[in-house]
Amino acid sequence: MLVLLKRDSEEISRQAAQLVAGAVRKKPGLVLGLATGGTMVDVYKHLVQLHKEGSLDFSRVVTFNLDEYLGLPATHSQSFHYFMREHFFSRVNVNPRNIHIPDGTIQGNYDQYCASFEEDIRKAGGIDLQILGIGRNGHIGFNEPTSSLASRTRLKVLSQETMDDNAKSFAPGEERPRCAITMGIGTILEARKIILLATGAAKAAAVAKSIEGPIASAVSASVLQLHPEVTFIVDEQAASQLTQREYYRRVLEMTALLTPDRLS
Ligand code: PGA
Numbered sequence: 001m002l003v004l005l006k007r008d009s010e011e012i013s014r015q016a017a018q019l020v021a022g023a024v025r026k027k028p029g030l031v032l033g034l035a036t037g038g039t040m041v042d043v044y045k046h047l048v049q050l051h052k053e054g055s056l057d058f059s060r061v062v063t064f065n066l067d068e069y070l071g072l073p074a075t076h077s078q079s080f081h082y083f084m085r086e087h088f089f090s091r092v093n094v095n096p097r098n099i100h101i102p103d104g105t106i107q108g109n110y111d112q113y114c115a116s117f118e119e120d121i122r123k124a125g126g127i128d129l130q131i132l133g134i135g136r137n138g139h140i141g142f143n144e145p146t147s148s149l150a151s152r153t154r155l156k157v158l159s160q161e162t163m164d165d166n167a168k169s170f171a172p173g174e175e176r177p178r179c180a181i182t183m184g185i186g187t188i189l190e191a192r193k194i195i196l197l198a199t200g201a202a203k204a205a206a207v208a209k210s211i212e213g214p215i216a217s218a219v220s221a222s223v224l225q226l227h228p229e230v231t232f233i234v235d236e237q238a239a240s241q242l243t244q245r246e247y248y249r250r251v252l253e254m255t256a257l258l259t260p261d262r263l264s
Pocket of ligand 1 (some may be wrong): 037038039040108133134135136139140141
């Protein structure tokens with residue numbers, strides 16, 4: 001595990017975009033796992049910028065998004081389909097046929113739908129690089145606390161904390177989603193490489209438990225300790241409860257010196 005300590009969200013989003021760009025340049029047909037949420041907005045902004053400058057071609061990239069709210073159509077302004085279109089897909093040249101986002105409008109037969117989403121990932125050759133945010137409660141995707149660490153794509157009931165965090169995005173009186181379709185923790189762990197981004201003091205406890213705490217279903221992101229190629233990129237506030245910051249800095253220095261490929 002690598003822990004990159006950055007000053008603020010601008011540095012984090014720039015670094016994350018560079019890592020994604022590097023991966024796409026190395027493998028133009030990259031299978032890229034994508035996330036939504038406030039932390040991701042500037043990552044997409046930088047990727048769009050690189051594309052507009054002509055240095056990044058997404059035409060062969062295949063994308064899989066982590067999750068979508070159940071009950072929200074792609075046209076709903078709070079749906080993750082809408083988020084992805086607004087911030088990324090309408091601004092770059094990803095082939096629409098290569099875009100996969102769980103469908104929030106399915107009704108019944110959830111297991112069959114989720115199995116077909118997993119099958120699509122398999123057919124694409126598996127996810128090469130997965131980008132993750134993290135919830136205040138340590139969730140990745142919508143794998144809420146106590147999710148099975150072996151879980152696959154499925155219907156998941158949102159925790160109260162997640163519903164509270166997301167409530168601010170919905171108009172007063174508007175019905176808010178209580179469930180989502182999300183990749184499972186087992187699905188996420190199969191990605192060949194994982195980057196998790198976290199900014200702000202509200203994420204500090206979740207970040208510390210995920211990196212330095214025991215692996216526990218109470219903190220879904222802690223399972224990333226089992227993954228051989230995961231990089232946490234966190235700002236000063238999100239890193240504030242980590243006890244081994246000095247060690248992470250030294251690891252980074254030595255990695256840059258001895259195995260710089262690990263950082264690109
Ligand atoms: P955020 O969401 O980037 O909006 O904080 C992260 C998450 O809940 O995974």
